[in-house]
Amino acid sequence: MKPLSIRSSLILSFVGLTSLLLVALSAIFYGSIHQVLHSGLETRLSTTATGIVAISDWDEHAKTVEFELTDEWKAQLKASHPNGSLGLWIWPSKQLVYYSGPELLNPLPDPIEFAGVDYFQAPAVSFETADLESGQQRICTMLAYSPDNPEEPEKVPFTILVRVSEDLAPTDARLAKVTNLVFILAFASLLVVLILAVLLSRRIIKPLHQLGVAASAVRAGRPTQIPNRGVGDEVDRLGDLLKEAFHRLEQALNRQTRFTSDAAHELRNPIAVIQNAAEIALRRERSVIEYQDFFQDVLTTSRRMGQVVEALLLLARLDAGKAEDSFNEVDLVQVAQDCLSSFPKAKNRLQIHSDGATYIRGDDGLLRVLINNLLSNALRYSDAESKVTIEIQNKEGVSLSVVDEGPGIPAHAVDRVFDRFYRVENANPDVHGAGLGLALVAEVASVHSVESVIDTSSRGTRITVRFPADQ
Numbered sequence: 486m487k488p489l490s491i492r493s494s495l496i497l498s499f500v501g502l503t504s505l506l507l508v509a510l511s512a513i514f515y516g517s518i519h520q521v522l523h524s525g526l527e528t529r530l531s532t533t534a535t536g537i538v539a540i541s542d543w544d545e546h547a548k549t550v551e552f553e554l555t556d557e558w559k560a561q562l563k564a565s566h567p568n569g570s571l572g573l574w575i576w577p578s579k580q581l582v583y584y585s586g587p588e589l590l591n592p593l594p595d596p597i598e599f600a601g602v603d604y605f606q607a608p609a610v611s612f613e614t615a616d617l618e619s620g621q622q623r624i625c626t627m628l629a630y631s632p633d634n635p636e637e638p639e640k641v642p643f644t645i646l647v648r649v650s651e652d653l654a655p656t657d658a659r660l661a662k663v664t665n666l667v668f669i670l671a672f673a674s675l676l677v678v679l680i681l682a683v684l685l686s687r688r689i690i691k692p693l694h695q696l697g698v699a700a701s702a703v704r705a706g707r708p709t710q711i712p713n714r715g716v717g718d719e720v721d722r723l724g725d726l727l728k729e730a731f732h733r734l735e736q737a738l739n740r741q742t743r744f745t746s747d748a749a750h751e752l753r754n755p756i757a758v759i760q761n762a763a764e765i766a767l768r769r770e771r772s773v774i775e776y777q778d779f780f781q782d783v784l785t786t787s788r789r790m791g792q793v794v795e796a797l798l799l800l801a802r803l804d805a806g807k808a809e810d811s812f813n814e815v816d817l818v819q820v821a822q823d824c825l826s827s828f829p830k831a832k833n834r835l836q837i838h839s840d841g842a843t844y845i846r847g848d849d850g851l852l853r854v855l856i857n858n859l860l861s862n863a864l865r866y867s868d869a870e871s872k873v874t875i876e877i878q879n880k881e882g883v884s885l886s887v888v889d890e891g892p893g894i895p896a897h898a899v900d901r902v903f904d905r906f907y908r909v910e911n912a913n914p915d916v917h918g919a920g921l922g923l924a925l926v927a928e929v930a931s932v933h934s935v936e937s938v939i940d941t942s943s944r945g946t947r948i949t950v951r952f953p954a955d956q
Contacts, residue, residue, distance in 0.1 A: 491693070492686045499682040500675070507674055511667045518663045522656050523623075529565060530625030531610055534647045537573060538608065538629040541582075543641050550575055550643055552583045559585075568619060568652035576628060576644040587622075589650060591615045594626060604644075605630045615650065621657075622650040692720040696727060759783050815852060817843045817885060821875050824856040831864050831873070839877040845952050847933045855929040859887040859948055862923060867891030867945070886949040893941040903927035903937065926950075 489497065537552075544551035552573055554562070562571060570586025577596040591613060602609045608629040615622045627647045699710065713724050766779040818839045825835050856875070863873045871890035878884050894902060903923050930937045930950050940947040 492690045495686040495689060496679075496682045499685065500679055503678040503682075504675060507671050507678075511671050515660075515664065515667055519660060522659055526623055526651060526653075526656055527612055527625065530612070530623065530649045530651060531627065533562065533566065533571075533649045534610070534625050534627040535608070535629075537571070537647045537649070538627065538631070538645065541573065541631065541645055543631070543643055545641070549580070550582050550645055554583075566649065566651040567655060569622065570648070570650045572648040574646045574648075576646045579646070582645070586650070587617060587619065589615050589622065589624065589648070590617070591624060593646065593648075599628055602628070604628045605632075614653070619652070621653040623653050623656075624648060624650040692724075696720070696724055700727060700731075759786050762786075812846050812848055814844050815847050815849050817845050817852065817883060818877055820849060820852050821856055821877060821885070824853055824860060825875075827857055828860060828864065834864065834871065835860065835873050835875075837875040837877070839875075840879060843877055843879045843883055845883050845933075847952075851929045851932060855926050855950070856885070856887070858923065858926050862926075863887050863889035863891070863946070863948075871945075883952040884949055885952075886947050888945060888947045890945040893943050893946050894939065899939055899941065902939070923948075 540552070540558075542551045543549075550573070562569070568587065570584070570589060572584045572589075573582040574580060574593065575582060579593055594611075599609060608627050611626045613624050613626070615624055625648070627649075628644065629647065630642070630644045632642045713721050713728075762779050762782050766776065771779075818837075818841065821837055821839075825832075825837065828835060860873060860875070867873065867889040868891070873890075874886075874888045876884075876886040876888065878886075903926065926948075927937060933952065935950045935952045938949045938951070940949070
């Protein structure tokens, strides 16, 4: 099954939840109206029964209950209880006193049903529904006791049973009208909700669609502007995140393009040197010494190419962002001391100053690459007799500095010396390099979240990397 789109999901959810709410409200409304109408009907029936009890009296001469309805009462009963019936019996003998209206098939209650009912203090009232050929009738049964009256010594107390019924058709008709009205209102409300859901979903999806159009333009390589409504909502925050991501992507593509171009240029020269040397060597027979010279040039050039390739592979590994997986506790002083042994010819020029073991969290191999490249760069661009010093301090965070006594870095090149394949224009032409040393330093520093700072002058250069205080 194909997943629903965001807009379809919004519409379906909004309409679904609103429909459930409408159904619940309609049910509550219908139930309330049903309760009101039936409660009103039962109130009318019990009120009529109470009135019948009130006008019932004892006939001393006939020794029975006396009951008589005037024409006005009959008209009122007929109007208030259409198609209804009225019955009056002496209790518990069930002697019929008066009856009018359609005959009810429901039998009179058994006296035992009122055995536990104290109807001497207040009438006992019950309701039931009877099915007739003409329709259903709602019946009110009232058992009432009429006590003696001290002011009328001749009055004898008596108990009567009154049954008043009314046709349910008018009430059902009102309920049917209410039901139709509820359905009409619910259907109209549902249409309005559907229209609102469509408009609302369109309004919600519109900025997302605009972001999608802008994103597709970026993917197609066309310059674009990520829309921002300036309201600071979730869509604007998403736009800011996309803008930042596209900016990083553009920078990465630019770096990759520049890196590929510079790498091709850097490898083209040694390849040309090797090819040229081979072509010259093959033009004619040469002496062993001449062949050795050619092979020495090829070996030197190939080593240079190998260094470039190794540096490129390390940079690719760092770009992949997987170096942090190998982080552990490392003694930076021990790593620096091990790096000094990598330059045996410059043993007398190198020195290290520290306060003792200094532990940081990082990759041992990458930290060696960082220190080795700093030392190699300092040795390469300073006098053969000058000193190169490593200083490690642990004050408000660990810092490592490599200080040389060279001519310094020109001001215009300070911001670019960490770029890949960049070399200072007025550098010593006898110094060979691919311009990847400090680029590797910058990448390793970035992986370890450290800050690189250059302090340079004509008396020398200090390159410092500062590790975070929580390392």
